Amino acid sequence: MGGMKNKGKKLQNLVDQEKEGLELTTVWNFGTREEGFGSHVFHGNCIPQVSRQCILRYSKKGDVIIDSMSGSGTTLDISKELGRKCLAFDLSPIRPDIQKADSAQLPIANNRASLIFIHLPYWNMVRYSQQEEDLSNMSLDNFYAKLHAIFIEMKRVLKSEGYICVLIGDKIKDGKSIPLTFETYNIMKNYFTYRDYAVKITKHSKSVVNKGRVVLAELAWNNLLKPSHDIVLVFQKS
Numbered sequence: 001m002g003g004m005k006n007k008g009k010k011l012q013n014l015v016d017q018e019k020e021g022l023e024l025t026t027v028w029n030f031g032t033r034e035e036g037f038g039s040h041v042f043h044g045n046c047i048p049q050v051s052r053q054c055i056l057r058y059s060k061k062g063d064v065i066i067d068s069m070s071g072s073g074t075t076l077d078i079s080k081e082l083g084r085k086c087l088a089f090d091l092s093p094i095r096p097d098i099q100k101a102d103s104a105q106l107p108i109a110n111n112r113a114s115l116i117f118i119h120l121p122y123w124n125m126v127r128y129s130q131q132e133e134d135l136s137n138m139s140l141d142n143f144y145a146k147l148h149a150i151f152i153e154m155k156r157v158l159k160s161e162g163y164i165c166v167l168i169g170d171k172i173k174d175g176k177s178i179p180l181t182f183e184t185y186n187i188m189k190n191y192f193t194y195r196d197y198a199v200k201i202t203k204h205s206k207s208v209v210n211k212g213r214v215v216l217a218e219l220a221w222n223n224l225l226k227p228s229h230d231i232v233l234v235f236q237k238s
């Protein structure tokens, strides 16, 4: 009887949350960037709607959230609006409310957060700094090795049953597609239980031909598809 009541409550919650904008499918196509969260001029920022979806679905009001690759502070700002407490770090902080730290060594106690949201550098697509711990400033093998160290640290600071959402995309380098998304999934599954993923559309690209001859020539020459989506990987600490 109690179980039935709980299921009914969960269903009603989801119906209410969908009305408030919660995505219920795996394809996220947000259109333009919501203003007022993080910075639209920070190179390598994420659209605030992604943080919003992850926070709404995987945390409650008052929960502690960690974003240890905060960049311009998009997740920090959305967390505040949604009544969560966000602990924000970055190796190269650009705001006083973001502390300097390496994601593989966080100044946080064990089991502190209900949710971790991180938006990884897509390896060296954007060079964020010249520090040797910077994920965008190392060989691809070292990037993957560093991800292992980072996810071990994330597991330490995440509460049992807490969620970790990772935003990541693929890149093309030297005529080859580098599957950063699949590799990140493979690394994460060593430390967490897989729960879900969503595909976030990055561009409403009507035609790749309109993007210019350089892009087109690269695709034609290498027989590749142009990446036009990112992936949100969702795992849980068991």
Ligand SMILES: C[S@@+](CC[C@H](N)C(=O)[O-])C[C@H]1O[C@@H](n2cnc3c(N)ncnc32)[C@H](O)[C@@H]1O
Binding pocket: 038, 039, 042, 044, 045, 046, 047, 068, 069, 070, 071, 072, 073, 074, 075, 089, 090, 091, 092, 101, 102, 103, 104, 119, 120, 121, 122, 128, 129, 133, 134, 135, 136
């Ligand atoms: C894709 S950006 C995050 C952008 C952010 N979501 C926003 O909307 O502004 C990745 C960030 O990771 C940071 N970073 C790179 N390596 C790091 C490391 N080892 N520890 C912490 N931060 C790191 C970079 O400085 C950069 O700000």
